[in-house]
Amino acid sequence: MDASSLVEDLALVYLTHDGDVFACPQFRFGEGQPNPDALALDFVNKLILVVEVSTGQNVQELGDRISSREERWYAGLRRLVSKLGLGEGWRLAVHVFVTESSRTRLLNRIGGEQEDVCVTTIEKAISRAMDWRIPRDVPGVPR
Secondary structure, three states, rough: OHHHHHHHHHHHHHOOOOOOEEEOOOOOOOOOOOOOEEEEEEEEOOOOEEEEEEEEOOHHHHHHHHHOHHHHHHHHHHHHHHHHHOOOOOOOEEEEEOOOHHHHHHHHOOOOOOOOOOEEEEEHHEEEEEOOOOOOOOOOOOO
16 A cells, blocks of 8 residues: 555545545546545535545645536536435535645635635644544534
8 A cells, every 4th residue: 555545545534533424435426527536425414525635745736626626526426416316405515635735825726715625634634533532523614
């Protein structure tokens, strides 16, 4: 297992820690669709989370993917939600994990905080994933 796979796994542990979120790495939700690192379902908050993890310092490409999230991920996910009959009320969001040193650059690249985008540092995710005693806030989008 390489380091980036380990970081992706720890990010998913962070999201699923409380048992209310299901995550599937490399989930394919449409033919020809660019797939995110993972897809997560937050059953408590009825959120479908596109999960991206980046250990690199260059956030330009990640920022571009987030900025084009409607065409890149959301359109295909809406078709899938409809096809599966998940029902009304499910919202789409992106949860991104980046290094502490990249967080500000990424937020600047995407125009700041977004209602449907949560940016968590990898360092925070690792810290919480490794300590089961720390209560965690909601894994989806900040309220």
